[in-house]
Amino acid sequence: MWPDLAPKWTAAQVARDAAIARDEFRQRRLGEPLQKYLEAFARLEKANRQIVGGLARLLAAPVNQPALAEIMGDKDLLTALRYVGAPPVSEDDLETLSGESLTAKRILADAEFAGAVRDVLCAILDPKRFPWIAAHRPPTKQERNAAILASTVLASSQEVQTKRRSDERQVVEGLVHGVLVGLGYRKRTAPQRGIQSLLGADVPKPGEFMTGCTLGENNADFVLGLWDSRLLVIEAKGSNSAINSRKRLNMEAVQKAKAWAAFGRDVVSAAAIRGVFNPAEVLRAQETPLVVFWAHRIDDLKKFVATTKKPRTRKR
Secondary structure: OOOOOOOOHHHHHHHHHHHHHHHHHHHHHOOOOOOOOHHHHHHHHHHHHHHHHHOOOOOOOOOHHHHHHHOOOOOOHHHHHHHOOOOOOHHHHHHHHHHHOHHHHHHOOOOOHHHHHHHHHHHOOOOOOOOHHOOOOOOOHHHHHHHHHHHHHHHHHHHHHHHHHHHHHHHHHHHHHHHHHHHEEEOOOOOOOOOOOOOOOOOOEEEEEEEEEEEEEEEEEEEEOOOOOOEEEEEEEEEEEEHHHHHHHHHHHHHHHHHHHOOOEEEEEEEEEEEEOOHHHHHHOOOOEEEEHHHOOOOHHHHHHHHOOOOOOOOO
């Protein structure tokens, strides 16, 4: 059942707003300065020169614990190290494959663990970029320079792409936060144990909001007390493609909304979105139900929250 007073968009409205959001996204990307990529390239090229230049020594047995520990203590060096793989691995994946947390202290204290990290790197090493390793010979100048360039381009591009997605979401979070503050809402610290029941002091009261709060088993970006004593739970989502929008909206926000439905009609699930979203996925998400607020129309959120101050008749 659709939440009382919440806006629900028609197919025509969703198509219109999706087009506006997509056009704004294009303008942001076209206007994005090349400087972001060049700055990342400069940092990571320096790191890759060190990693590629010492790769044979780093992968040799016995493991060079001081050299490996130095890398773990430097963000750019660790990024360059992760990108020697084919394909590259995340820091979390490298920790999982190695079996322990990646810290310089751990590397220096435990030769066996350091050897396990080295073994993972040997297993994932890209043979196309680093052919001299398997051949047990020094690289030619051309091979070394080509490997440095390829690794730097790969890592720099991914860093910029990741930051783009993060920036989109952070903008949405800032917009929602601004709306709540503008409405006179007061921020409360989320309970460490999260909210497991709508009864008790853990639940934000009308006019209060929390960020990064767990509701049931799932974390929410915002949990706020509406003026009619319901809770509004908001997920902030940014997307850079129609395909990505399915993951962000339907495979993340919708799944959380389905879980929060167990709390009953006193919890209203919503998503604040920015970027490129497939209109069909937005309409499908609404059927959860999930209330959708577009970043370029964030006043819709303001109006909805303000409307809950008015007396309402609960439907039966």
